[in-house]
Amino acid sequence: MHVAVVGSGFSGVAVAWQLLGRLPAGSSITMINGSGRFARGLAYGTHSADHLLNVPAARMSLDPAQPGHFVDWLRREDDAVDGHEFVSRQRYGDYLQSALEQRAAACAGVALRQRVALVDNCQPFPGGWQLSFADGTAAKFDAVILAIGHLAPRPPHPALAGLADYVADPWAAAALEELAPDAPVALIGSGLTMLDVLITLRARGHRGPVLALSRRGLLPQGHRRNEGPPKPWAIDPAIASSQPLRRQLRLFRAELARAHAAGVDWRDVWAAFRAETPKAWQALDARGRGQFLRHLLPYWDVHRHRAAPQARAVLEGDLASGRLRQAAGRVVSVQALDKRLQLGWRGRGKAGVETFDASCIVNCSGPSSAIDAGSSPLLWRLQQAGRLTPCAHGLGLLVDEGYRIRAASGEGQSGLHYIGPHLRAQLWEATAVPELREHAAALAAQLIKP
Incomplete structure (x- = not known):
């Protein structure tokens, strides 16, 4: 063969x-x-x-x-x-x-x-x-x-396509090599890709301000240090067999509360549910899957796809120092000005538009x-x-x-x-x-x- x-x-x-x-x-x-x-x-x-x-x-x-x-x-x-x-x-x-x-x-x-x-x-x-x-x-x-x-990943705004200071591929080896140490940087997306780019910037001695902008402004949770095998936890089988998404969510939240009361870490509940996830997904109809993708996916991702403790420490350190600003909102405009890109964005639930002048904008929205x-x-x-x-x-x-x-x-x-x-x-x-x-x-x- x-x-x-x-x-x-x-x-x-x-x-x-x-x-x-x-x-x-x-x-x-x-x-x-x-x-x-x-x-x-x-x-x-x-x-x-x-x-x-x-x-x-x-x-x-x-x-x-x-x-x-x-x-x-x-x-x-x-x-x-x-x-x-x-x-x-x-x-x-x-x-x-x-x-x-x-x-x-x-x-x-x-x-x-x-x-x-x-x-x-x-x-x-x-x-x-x-x-x-x-x-x-x-x-x-x-x-x-x-x-x-x-x-x-797709461009977070059509105006970014073709701009010299827009990094469409955050994994490109030379993407950030020419960046000045104090240059302001905008990262569109705030998940694990954003964290990788942030770590790359810091490893290269970058000390300029960084804006991490995503629709909900959520950051990836971290693994525990010295993380061993998850503690056994018997997940309620009704979660995976329930058809309406609202009922699945209600039962899952109840499961987390039950685990918390028993002194069990939420990560262990997530690990126990992992084997049941395909069944839960297949139990949802097209409407339920669409609701999950529109409303719950970002929350799922930051809890399910967690960061290594060392990586999470870099994130927390940059937030504490003020070098990293975490924001929830969406890109509404991009203008190429003299040696910089002006990013216009509207905060979640807000009417006004804020701007951020960046030496480069990196697409960290994920694949x-x-x-x-x-x-x-x-x-x-x-x-x-x-x-x-x-x-x-x-x-x-x-x-x-x-x-x-x-x-x-x-x-x-x-x-x-x-x-x-x-x-x-x-x-x-x-x-x-x-x-x-x-x-x-x-x-x-x-x-x-x-």
């Missing part, structure tokens, strides 16, 4: 790692991406050692069957490493690359190839799928797995998952050809129980699969390592079924 994996971030590495141990001798896996950075992706492709994992090392194993796999790898260089530590994301990328190379060496009967190329299109032919590349070449495979991750011609030409072409069904709420794409991408007819297509964060369209909880590694194992098992 010859399999193509398009995308080589965590999801691509995880499914290739699983396939290496399952495919019959004589098979091949071709990993394809356009950047040339394999085993990195958006999350682990950072160039900064100051960007930490948002999960303790003990929970970040690539292999669901070996929970200590990552910590054991770390201890080869430092046997004092604690599984409770929040290590650098750059280091985690090193681990993924090393683990994949070691797996390939141990499974010599299956060839692992890597190709740097942009995939333009994916079309069926009898018995498989053909990938067309931007350089005009094409290749045929028995099966194709799209492991496409998060898509680029998108809405499929269009600009965000992902490949997914867009599949959708236009009727070979992909997008989520009605713009959360990604739909798959069947075998991770086969659903065509416009609603049926899964044999040999065309997806794994990655766009699974949240159906499962919601599908963006982090603990869930994605399970999906990778399940997809690999489905692929080799007779």
